[in-house]
Amino acid sequence: xxxxxxxxxxxxxxxxxxxxxxxxxxxxxxxxxxxxxxxxxxxxxxxxxxxxxxxxxxxxxxxxxxxxxxxxxxxxxxxxxxxxxxxxxxxxxxxxxxxxxxxxxxxxxxxxxxxxxxxxxxxxxxxxxxxxxxxxxxxxxxxxxxxxxxxxxxxx
Numbered sequence: 113x114x115x116x117x118x119x120x121x122x123x124x125x126x127x128x129x130x131x132x133x134x135x136x137x138x139x140x141x142x143x144x145x146x147x148x149x150x151x152x153x154x155x156x157x158x159x160x161x162x163x164x165x166x167x168x169x170x171x172x173x174x175x176x177x178x179x180x181x182x183x184x185x186x187x188x189x190x191x192x193x194x195x196x197x198x199x200x201x202x203x204x205x206x207x208x209x210x211x212x213x214x215x216x217x218x219x220x221x222x223x224x225x226x227x228x229x230x231x232x233x234x235x236x237x238x239x240x241x242x243x244x245x246x247x248x249x250x251x252x253x254x255x256x257x258x259x260x261x262x263x264x265x266x267x268x
Contacts, residue, residue: 123170123201130163131211134159138218141219141239145223145226154222164212167205171205210246221239224253225253228257235256238252238256
């Protein structure tokens with residue numbers, strides 16, 4: 113049975129499923145950040161567990177190839193980073209990592225905006241930018257938040 117599933121779990125399919133599968137969760141954050149369904153689906157460990165499972169599966173495939181330790185070459189220089197990203201298993205692992213962290217940041221921005229009563233239109237822009245470029249969206253949210261929060265805090 114597991115062999116039948118492996119046929120469908122190609123790097124290309126994992127990429128497509130994760131790329132398209134993440135969009136409904138972002139839409140929940142964008143349009144309904146405080147709803148119970150968003151709290152259940154986005155603000156819990158469901159998505160990280162799914163992405164973590166794909167991450168483990170791809171790591172296992174890299175292990176079977178015999179080059180699992182090559183990932184540490186990324187610290188040697190940018191040329192080694194290019195080499196690592198030429199392996200589609202490593203590339204998909206890093207993409208899953210990016211999607212997970214961006215969704216985590218987006219989820220936090222959604223909850224934080226509700227907590228500080230920030231207008232949805234302002235949060236919409238920071239969330240869209242977070243989806244495409246996580247850290248930039250977080251900075252934009254920080255600027256918007258500083259205008260609406262009664263205090264400026266860096267430890268929340």
